[in-house]
Amino acid sequence: MRVADVAMAFFAGCGAMEARCLAKAFSENEAAACSAMVRRTECDDINVGSCITPGSVVVPTALAAACENDVALERFDRAVAAGYAVGVRLGRALGGVAALSGGIWPTCFAAPMMAAATAAVARGFDRDGIASAISLAVPRAGGRVGRPAGAPSGRWLAFGDAVASGCRAADAAVLGFQGDISLVGRDWLAAIGGPTHIQPNALHASETDELSGTGFKPFIAARQTINAVVAFQRILAKGVAPEGISRIDIGVPTANAGMVARRAAPCDRLSTIADMRVQIAAAALRPALLYSVERDGEPAADLLDYAARIHIYADAALDRDMPEVWGARVRVQSGGRAVEEHCLVVDGDPGHGDATAMLRAKLTRLAPLADRPLCAALLEPANDEVRRARLMTLWRAMRARLADAPRP
Numbered sequence: 001m002r003v004a005d006v007a008m009a010f011f012a013g014c015g016a017m018e019a020r021c022l023a024k025a026f027s028e029n030e031a032a033a034c035s036a037m038v039r040r041t042e043c044d045d046i047n048v049g050s051c052i053t054p055g056s057v058v059v060p061t062a063l064a065a066a067c068e069n070d071v072a073l074e075r076f077d078r079a080v081a082a083g084y085a086v087g088v089r090l091g092r093a094l095g096g097v098a099a100l101s102g103g104i105w106p107t108c109f110a111a112p113m114m115a116a117a118t119a120a121v122a123r124g125f126d127r128d129g130i131a132s133a134i135s136l137a138v139p140r141a142g143g144r145v146g147r148p149a150g151a152p153s154g155r156w157l158a159f160g161d162a163v164a165s166g167c168r169a170a171d172a173a174v175l176g177f178q179g180d181i182s183l184v185g186r187d188w189l190a191a192i193g194g195p196t197h198i199q200p201n202a203l204h205a206s207e208t209d210e211l212s213g214t215g216f217k218p219f220i221a222a223r224q225t226i227n228a229v230v231a232f233q234r235i236l237a238k239g240v241a242p243e244g245i246s247r248i249d250i251g252v253p254t255a256n257a258g259m260v261a262r263r264a265a266p267c268d269r270l271s272t273i274a275d276m277r278v279q280i281a282a283a284a285l286r287p288a289l290l291y292s293v294e295r296d297g298e299p300a301a302d303l304l305d306y307a308a309r310i311h312i313y314a315d316a317a318l319d320r321d322m323p324e325v326w327g328a329r330v331r332v333q334s335g336g337r338a339v340e341e342h343c344l345v346v347d348g349d350p351g352h353g354d355a356t357a358m359l360r361a362k363l364t365r366l367a368p369l370a371d372r373p374l375c376a377a378l379l380e381p382a383n384d385e386v387r388r389a390r391l392m393t394l395w396r397a398m399r400a401r402l403a404d405a406p407r408p
Contacts (some may be wrong), residue, residue, distance in 0.1 A: 114166065132173040
């Protein structure tokens with residue numbers, strides 16, 4: 001399912017001008033190009049507790065390393081598991097959503113080490129070699145990219161650079177270079193994220209399963225907005241007409257309130273995905289927009305008019321479930337009555353709902369028609385030989401899309 005989810009995101013967004021620019025910028029590192037192209041779609045998986053979106057980094061890196069080195073499927077699976085484990089533990093250690101609130105992008109911070117670990121395991125490094133690859137990637141960790149304006153955005157260039165640096169670290173380890181793994185600890189985390197919210201003990205977590213603890217997004221969105229959108233959709237499903245709603249009050253955890261209340265800028269794609277008012281307005285008026293990667297010309301006047309009736313507040317009661325749950329409370333006023341929904345989990349969250357069914361539904365709305373059979377096949381059970389053949393086919397298809405972008 002992880003590979004299928006990444007494939008959907010890649011094919012949904014690979015034809016955009018910004019994606020083409022990324023393909024050209026990373027023409028020498030296909031894994032980095034694909035990672036940045038997947039992440040920019042905002043429909044890849046996420047581990048909420050760590051605020052890490054590991055699939056966008058790990059799956060393209062594992063595909064590149066495994067397919068180019070003709071490795072066994074078992075090693076590919078171990079590489080994916082290793083990349084997720086490294087990313088999620090680093091994200092938790094940095095403070096997760098608290099780090100994000102402080103201006104650090106956790107996934108970009110962890111990307112060099114995720115990519116290095118994934119590539120090293122996929123290429124069959126021994127324990128010392130894996131440690132060398134990760135330690136060589138550590139000095140590349142940063143995660144402060146600001147909010148670059150325009151398109152192509154420097155945000156995705158920084159992300160691709162982070163992945164590429166991890167791949168280079170694995171290459172350097174083959175040549176015998178060694179880093180200092182002892183850097184990874186409290187002082188290093190505090191220097192990057194500040195001392196307040198770091199959790200160094202997360203680096204040494206045991207008996208965890210970072211793969212099964214990572215959820216899928218049901219549609220394109222900043223994850224902080226999804227529970228509210230789903231709660232609103234449930235209200236509409238009760239027969240409340242969108243046009244009859246006069247006011248919508250949305251409570252979110254305190255740590256998320258500032259981000260989701262930031263208003264979308266004209267023709268700024270990413271800001272429309274993160275603005276909860278625009279997302280709710282889309283759910284009310286144009287649900288198909290929730291599956292549109294590019295959102296050209298948005299937010300349009302109809303969405304902005306509807307958004308004016310939406311009010312967002314920090315709900316301290318929802319803080320009790322943080323950081324593992326980014327809940328939402330939605331209350332609408334319609335025709336003199338109030339209807340409220342409290343949403344703590346959505347389909348695609350770990351252990352909730354039928355993830356495969358949700359991904360199949362997402363596929364039909366998100367992926368281009370020509371790419372759906374390949375993505376759908378990745379969701380079907382198969383033996384190791386068939387699975388390996390499907391991965392090879394996927395990587396060839398992704399590389400072909402990269403080759404379509406003219407080289408500089």
